[in-house]
Amino acid sequence: MSRVSPLKAATLHDVAREAGVSLITASRALSNPALVSDKTIERVRTAVEATGYIPNLLAGGLKSRRSLMVAGLVPTISVPQFLPTVKALTETLDAAGYQLILGQSGYDHSREQKLLNTMLSRRPDGIVITGLVHSPAAREQLRRVGIPVVETWDLSDRPVDMMVGISHVKVGSAVAGFFLARGWQRLGIATGDDHRAMMRREGFIAAAGREVPSAIVPAPSSVEMGRRAMAELLEKDPHIQAVYCSSDAFAHGLMIEARSRGLRIPQDLVVCGFGDADFAAHIDPSLTTARVDGAAIGRIAAQMIIDRCQGRAVPQPVVDVGFQIVERESTGGAAA
Amino acid sequence: MSRVSPLKAATLHDVAREAGVSLITASRALSNPALVSDKTIERVRTAVEATGYIPNLLAGGLKSRRSLMVAGLVPTISVPQFLPTVKALTETLDAAGYQLILGQSGYDHSREQKLLNTMLSRRPDGIVITGLVHSPAAREQLRRVGIPVVETWDLSDRPVDMMVGISHVKVGSAVAGFFLARGWQRLGIATGDDHRAMMRREGFIAAAGREVPSAIVPAPSSVEMGRRAMAELLEKDPHIQAVYCSSDAFAHGLMIEARSRGLRIPQDLVVCGFGDADFAAHIDPSLTTARVDGAAIGRIAAQMIIDRCQGRAVPQPVVDVGFQIVERESTGGAAA
């Protein structure tokens, strides 16, 4: 590998000299052109080309106290459920000139505080967190730094700052209500052990009015875990009729296992997932699921951060994006 | 100090005063403790606690010219195939004190250059790119900035700098060889239109020795696209025997569609995917696929960047992580 000698990158100083203007004029020509004459802008632009100048946002941010970075914390990037959110977040932020720094907190709460510190040391202009901030220390710290914070994918009455998500308890209740309304009595739950999934379970049990057989697996859930969970539930209740699962991949696994044991879906067993993953409508049988618009969560969260960074008030600091039970073949609905 | 104001975060200056040492001693106590007496370190630590100090890496990086950030460019975050890579990358970098800034270039090459500039303006200490850098301008620019660059998930004889991936042409050939060795003659391909998938197709066709019916869809491929692609292939050849797909989700979709048309897998049709996604072993029938260790790609890429940043030579700047055809039920193999 031929490494080019560490010849210093051009600075704004070089651009200014090349263009025959002062440093600050060059700066303004690039970042606030309204204050500069067209002719000067043109000369600066030419000088930028000639020198191959690439702005140094770190340097600018030091003085202006805007890093144009937003920290994004997810439990783990490999949960497909959050992908549309991360994607929309990245895109919306990018369009406004902000970049996302990604952090994975794991499902382990103790890492949260450490990761938060790491992120804060980069002086992000905002923070988007998947889930709620639970640790009081972290909540207090986030409040103190005074940057916009959005908690996502959940709702509570004590937001650190802003919030966009859904009520997981309501999702659970809605699914249980849906099952009961169809006359299915022998219910079951297969769920990951993360906070949001457990809240859905609570809502489910509350609406069912009684404890139900549960298979609880360590988050994140998967097709593989789904097969095992199905086996576990059938052991607990061989005549189980309706199972609610904490993710679509998980539900998919349950259905595969159920079928391999000769159970017909939906005739012998009905299944409902969560998230409306891209495959949910297209597997066989197609999967009934609670749909959440993850991309909207990302878009709204990004916009909240952007608005606040640009000094605009956020009209609605807590947004419930809601959910919708999409009925498909796995509960006796139509294919589409 | 009782007054807590969000206006001013504590700086190292405050810590130094609190600890009764000079600014630079406080700095060293935190970032180079070997040069400082234990007693001083202790006092600085206490002062950090007392002031709630959070280091400002932007400020330090300005002088030291190390941002401790690595830019990661993916076509889009929502391709599950790259998730293990991004995950391993994030984790390995994090363990060494580096954070990942995420950028999505889309499958549109024109965005690549723009995104690259955006990223470079953050002065990352390294860049990891999914795929090869194709544009000559971008290649030249990356060389000029002189930071470590790793191209991933592909191999070529002209790396910008370092490289860790696989030969997609070889994957295609291997799958075609595998099909032919089993005596399947009527081959087909269902593939996304991205560069890597098309390279696999070329390898497949070369090994097959002839053109084969192809269904080509815009990347990223999905279960839904898979169903459509199956329909398209059956139109082109109603007696098609073996289909190679550019992703496991895609292959899954093909199998679902084939089954819904009464075709038995593997008796009437065999299918091979790519990537060994988490569900591949657990769907029914389980999916034969070309396995690539995406996490290893991320780990190795991160380590290359770290090594170079810390002044160590990278022993092997181009790494082929290889692949492996994992035979399962979709081609007549065993369940596991």
Next chain:
DNA sequence: CTGTTAGCGCTTTCAG
């Protein structure tokens, strides 16, 4: 519209 003067918070360099 353009320029001058001060730093932003930290680390490097060079002295003790």
Next chain:
DNA sequence: CTGAAAGCGCTAACAG
């Protein structure tokens, strides 16, 4: 082992 001085590259604040 500790410290003082000198910036890193840029932009806010205030002149002209």
